[in-house]
Amino acid sequence: MQHKVSKNTELELQQLLRTQPKQGFDRVFETYWQRLFSYAYQIYAEERICEDIIQEVFVSLWEKLEYTSIINLEGYLFRAVKYKVFNHLRDLKFTQEHQEVLEQIAMPARAEANLDYDDFETLVHREIDKLPPKCKTVFMLSRFEEVSNAEIAQRLNISIRTVEKHISDALKHLKTNLPVQELSLIVTLMFQ
Template structure:
């Protein structure tokens, strides 16, 4: 495996950096800052945060260079940026304002989508209403009130197998409605 001239130059700069050479640090900074910033911005898309993250990576490189055995400076820097962005995203906390904005966002962007959704919902609930009374009761207990099949069987004093059959029948009827609508 050939070592590129860039990697050899980086290795020399790292050795100088470990000796506390500020000019080596400046050379690394000048060589990589723009590329790291562009990389960070593609991931996060916030100028100030990206600048801060790049600065943190370089501060960490300067302060801890003696503690690390860096084989490939470029890979190390890009991985450091990626990890810091991931940590930043993980540590984001929503404020009440963020939650209000999220909660106020309208679910549908296009009125036709809302209309289609409402028609589908209406059709499904209409099909549920048309189920035979016992089938409808069992289906609603299962799907709307989250009862287990065993709980329904005990409540209605029927077998668990009967509950399963009724739910299966209800689902088949609803699916047939959906199949006919598409």
């Protein structure tokens, strides 16, 4: 039986992630793995794929622990799973109809609370559009098309260091120009 994580428990997990990352990560994994798997499986009933997706989400979380703070951990994890499943379905070249069905799938109520992603994404894209053309191109390839830095450098005939600089500049621009309460959402979107 799935049960919701209380707000106090989530705050304790976030504190543990900051103070004792290994123990905190283990607790987050134990607390959320089954719920995330069930959620992914409701969307895409392929056990192996869902397990892989959940594993990728947790690996991504672990890699981000040292340089990010996630305000709504449950929301972050469920949104990350939904995006990973969506990307998997997109990669399978599902039709627009299938993608529309996926977009209609509701997230657990608490995970969706205070996360107005449509407005957020509009705001982020508006700020991305303000970037210099080359910086915008590099950033879009890196963060939205998941192209490696080496491949971006090769495609655009620039150095990997220049790619890294453009990405860094774009993230600084977003951090400077988006409201403080949106910063954890930036991390969610930008480091997928």
